[in-house]
Amino acid sequence: MSGRRKPDWLKMRPPSGRRFTDIKQTLRDRDLHTVCEEANCPNMGECWSGRDGPGTATFMLMGDRCSRGCxxxxxxxxxxxxxxxxxPANVAAxxxxxxxxxxxxxxxxxxDLxxxxxxxxxxxIRxxxxxxxxxxVEVLIPDFQGDEEAVRKIIDAKPDVIAHNIETVERLQWPVRDRRANYEQSLSVLEQVKRESDIYTKTSIMLGLGEYDHEIYQTLSDLREADVDVVTLGQYLQPSRTHLDVFEYVHPDAFETWRQVAEDELGFLYCASGPMVRSSYKAGELFVDAIVRDGKSVEQARRExxxxAGS
Known part of the structure; x- marks a missing residue:
């Protein structure tokens, strides 16, 4: 399907604006990387431009090259x-x-470390x-190959949210993810955070890779069983022709249905669900901000x- 024309709901505005330019220059001056750029995030222009606030950039630590090949x-x-x-000091600055x-x-x-x-x-974080x-501070961490001591180091640094992405349904973990990653290992990371702390947890699922509805439901159920608080669902978009093909462009109405299932039926505190949603997504961050900083109710934080986010 990679050669098919994208539907209208997946059209993006190119990044622009003074705010966007200033953030990019700050990052270059300090030799820092963002996942926004490295992963070609479709929301980069909106987040960096800070339409309703100071803007968001997701810093990518430890270089721009990965030891895995998802x-x-x-x-x-x-x-x-x-x-x-x-x-660490440069990111803080x-x-x-x-x-x-x-x-x-x-x-x-x-x-390798x-x-x-x-x-x-x-x-x-510190x-x-x-x-x-x-x-x-929200952190989106790797699985650390299931090493509990490594996860514990993150917990002990006391971020406000610990996210780890399960990425896709169990059947599609391979070929979607590197073989060193797997479904149970990702669930175990999220479970450990809740077992050892009261830190909010978050994860993300990509749709459009060939998953069936019952598999999406099972994944959401498994995540709630692991006491995950926030979930995001977004459309997989092929970064290049060497990557996995898009199996399906999922309609926005289906994303809205999954949002309702996640929140109303399964009990996630918040679900950001839409074709352009990514794991680091402004709506999810605003929700956590309202809950943690302002002590607002779940319903009020959801509405705001x-x-x-304009949804």
């Missing part, structure tokens, strides 16, 4: 370089310069919180997040 992802594989010991009050941190997989980069991740404890 067939859906546009981040380059191999050629791993040593960690930059100044990166960039956060202050840009003026963010909600920060999302993610990383490439670093299976002794602790797979968990300490580096944790230090970045650097941001030391500069300004009021900043909310959707209004701000």
């Amino acid at each position: 067939n859906f992802c546009d981040v380059q594989t191999g050629g791993m370089e040593p960690l930059d010991p100044d990166e 960039a956060v202050a310069e840009i003026g963010l009050d909600y920060v999302v941190l993610t990383s490439v997989d670093r299976d 002794p602790d797979q980069g968990a300490s580096h991740f944790a230090q970045t 650097e941001i919180k030391q500069r300004d404890p009021s900043i909310l 997040a959707r209004t701000a």
Whole structure:
């Protein structure tokens, strides 16, 4: 299906605006990477331009090359370089310069490192919180090959949200993900966070890869069994012709149905669901911000997040 014309609901506006340009220059000046750029996120222009606030950028730690090769992802594989010991402080400084009050941190997989980069991740969280404890920090972490001590280092750094993406239904884990990743391992990471802390948890599922409805429902059910709080569902888009083909362009009405199932039937605190939704998505971040910072009710936080996101 990769050669078919995309439906109208998947049309994107190109990134633009002074705010977008300023953030990009700040990142270049400090030699920092964002998953927004590396993964060709379709919402980069909207998030960076900060239509309703200071803007959002998802910082990608530990370089721009990944030790794994997932067939859906546009981040380059191999050629791993040593960690930059100044990166945690540089990220914290960039956060202050840009003026963010909600920060999302993610990383490439670093299976080549002794602790797979968990300490580096944790230090970045601490650097941001030391500069300004009021900043909310969400981290989107790898599975660390199921190493509980590595996950515990992230928990101990006390971010406000720990996300880990299950990506797709159990049947499609391969060929979608690298063989070192798997469904049960991802569930175990999310379960550990809840078992050992009261930190909010979050995950993301891509649709349009050939999954069946009953498999989506089962995945959502398994995630709720793991006590996951927030889930996002979005359309898989092929980054290049060497990546997995799009099996189906899922209609926006179907995404809305899954949102209702997730929240009203299965009990997720919040579900952002739509063709252009990604794991680091402004609506989800606004929801958590309202819950954690302002102590608003779940229903009020949901309404405000959707209004701000224009949905």
